[in-house]
Amino acid sequence: MPKHKVRLIARLDIKAPNLIKGVNLEGVRVVGDPNVQARKYYAGGIDEIIYIDAVATLYARNSLSDLVRTTASDVFIPMTVGGGLRSIQDVDTMMRSGADKVSINTAAIRRPEIITEVARRYGSQAMVLSVEAKRLRGQDKWEAYVDNGREKTGRDVVEWITEAVQRGAGEILLTSVDHEGMARGLDIPLCQAVTSVVDVPVILSGGMGALEHALAAIEQGNADAIAMAHVLHYNKLTIAAIRTYLIEHGIEVCRHDEGVPA
Amino acid sequence: MSRPAVHICDYGSGNILSVERALEKVGAEVIRCTSPEQLTDVRALLIPGVGAFADCMRGVRERGFEAPIHQLVEQGKWVLGICVGMQILATRSEEFGITNGLGIVPGTVTQLPDTAPDGSRLKRPHVGWSELRRRSQPWEGSPLEKIDEGTAAYFVHSFHLVPDDPQDLLADASYVGTPVNAAVRKGRVFGVQFHPEKSGRTGLAFLDGFLRLVETDRG
Numbered sequence: 001m002p003k004h005k006v007r008l009i010a011r012l013d014i015k016a017p018n019l020i021k022g023v024n025l026e027g028v029r030v031v032g033d034p035n036v037q038a039r040k041y042y043a044g045g046i047d048e049i050i051y052i053d054a055v056a057t058l059y060a061r062n063s064l065s066d067l068v069r070t071t072a073s074d075v076f077i078p079m080t081v082g083g084g085l086r087s088i089q090d091v092d093t094m095m096r097s098g099a100d101k102v103s104i105n106t107a108a109i110r111r112p113e114i115i116t117e118v119a120r121r122y123g124s125q126a127m128v129l130s131v132e133a134k135r136l137r138g139q140d141k142w143e144a145y146v147d148n149g150r151e152k153t154g155r156d157v158v159e160w161i162t163e164a165v166q167r168g169a170g171e172i173l174l175t176s177v178d179h180e181g182m183a184r185g186l187d188i189p190l191c192q193a194v195t196s197v198v199d200v201p202v203i204l205s206g207g208m209g210a211l212e213h214a215l216a217a218i219e220q221g222n223a224d225a226i227a228m229a230h231v232l233h234y235n236k237l238t239i240a241a242i243r244t245y246l247i248e249h250g251i252e253v254c255r256h257d258e259g260v261p262a
Numbered sequence: 263m264s265r266p267a268v269h270i271c272d273y274g275s276g277n278i279l280s281v282e283r284a285l286e287k288v289g290a291e292v293i294r295c296t297s298p299e300q301l302t303d304v305r306a307l308l309i310p311g312v313g314a315f316a317d318c319m320r321g322v323r324e325r326g327f328e329a330p331i332h333q334l335v336e337q338g339k340w341v342l343g344i345c346v347g348m349q350i351l352a353t354r355s356e357e358f359g360i361t362n363g364l365g366i367v368p369g370t371v372t373q374l375p376d377t378a379p380d381g382s383r384l385k386r387p388h389v390g391w392s393e394l395r396r397r398s399q400p401w402e403g404s405p406l407e408k409i410d411e412g413t414a415a416y417f418v419h420s421f422h423l424v425p426d427d428p429q430d431l432l433a434d435a436s437y438v439g440t441p442v443n444a445a446v447r448k449g450r451v452f453g454v455q456f457h458p459e460k461s462g463r464t465g466l467a468f469l470d471g472f473l474r475l476v477e478t479d480r481g
Contacts, residue, residue, distance in 0.1 A: 004437070005390060005392070076287070076461070077460055125389045170389075171389075199385065201390075254414040255393060255413060255414050
């Protein structure tokens with residue numbers, strides 16, 4: 001089946017005011033200033049940016065709107081914002097601050113109706129369901145977690161995503177808790193399990209550490225987009241190198257105009 | 263160097279922060295107009311728009327922008343419609359029944375097909391980056407002048423404007439093999455289906471090109 005172009009996405013986890021990076025979504029280290037990094041990835045040719053407030057749910061707050069507003073002043077690509085969004089009012093705040101899409105995990109698990117509310121108000125393409133998936137020991141099944149992989153929900157990942165798409169989720173941000181921060185490759189079986197049952201775009205997140213990891217996620221996992229953190233934050237790979245490698249391996253990615261200043 | 267001011271027709275169609283910032287980035291002064299009285303000394307008018315066609319047309323009419331927009335077009339002012347702001351330039355739309363548009367670019371807004379040329383199902387909305395291709399209207403002397411054919415722009419839509427006269431088409435894009443109309447021109451009126459304010463440097467180059475036309479006032 002012909003696919004739309006694969007998107008390369010920079011994922012920035014935020015613990016205000018810092019950009020952080022964890023291992024298995026925990027053990028957090030400060031990496032830098034999120035706005036500076038976002039500008040750098042934008043100038044480097046990334047297709048989209050995802051901001052996730054890593055501690056918002058934990059402290060029942062959300063502090064990302066100022067950062068989103070600042071970033072929207074000089075980063076002119078689609079921006080997804082998530083972490084701790086609990087109500088349609090929180091979603092309104094982010095959209096007014098310059099977000100194009102919101103990603104919701106905990107609030108959707110607790111009250112799935114919010115998925116439909118956001119989709120009705122902003123269109124399903126703006127409603128990204130964020131899922132933190134952890135493999136059940138010895139099985140080809142995954143359980144959905146909330147609060148950065150800390151808390152079990154008892155929900156089967158594939159079943160939950162199927163329900164959420166019916167409710168209006170237009171895109172899935174699928175994070176493997178097991179692979180996150182390890183830089184040893186993305187979770188291909190997880191991605192296969194999800195992409196084989198839903199036809200909304202799936203952004204696979206967690207574990208990208210080398211060029212061939214992205215290729216495997218696209219070719220074998222059927223991922224529509226790859227979210228990257230570690231390899232970009234620690235300057236292991238450039239966006240240009242990833243793009244060139246994928247093109248050389250027959251993957252369709254976007255071409256951006258290199259002749260015009262960012 | 264100070265560049266021309268762009269008046270934005272703010273008729274209540276959602277967030278225009280990004281497009282304001284993008285215009286400022288390329289050096290324009292932005293004047294946000296929530297009522298027609300603010301449309302004074304206009305050189306260039308930007309019409310944004312997201313959501314449903316009928317809602318946008320209602321917003322334009324209820325806020326009294328319809329007649330002033332026609333006047334500005336007749337006076338030869340530069341106009342740029344973005345997304346549904348482009349679609350409402352058309353004669354009519356087929357979204358949720360027939361709704362009349364401004365009729366500035368003769369044509370009909372129709373839904374994208376649900377099947378790709380190879381028979382596979384086409385996902386709607388069309389969301390993401392697609393490469394721009396030349397159509398009848400020359401890119402020279404248009405905001406696309408400095409953009410290479412094949413460069414990608416960012417789209418979010420389920421409908422597109424099909425002009426009655428194919429000569430009015432500036433650019434289209436291929437969405438999994440299905441042609442999607444991306445840019446139209448009628449005199450000094452331009453419409454783009456993609457979002458220049460979300461299309462990275464390509465989008466900024468487009469807005470810069472639009473300002474250049476306004477500055478030189480030729481074309």
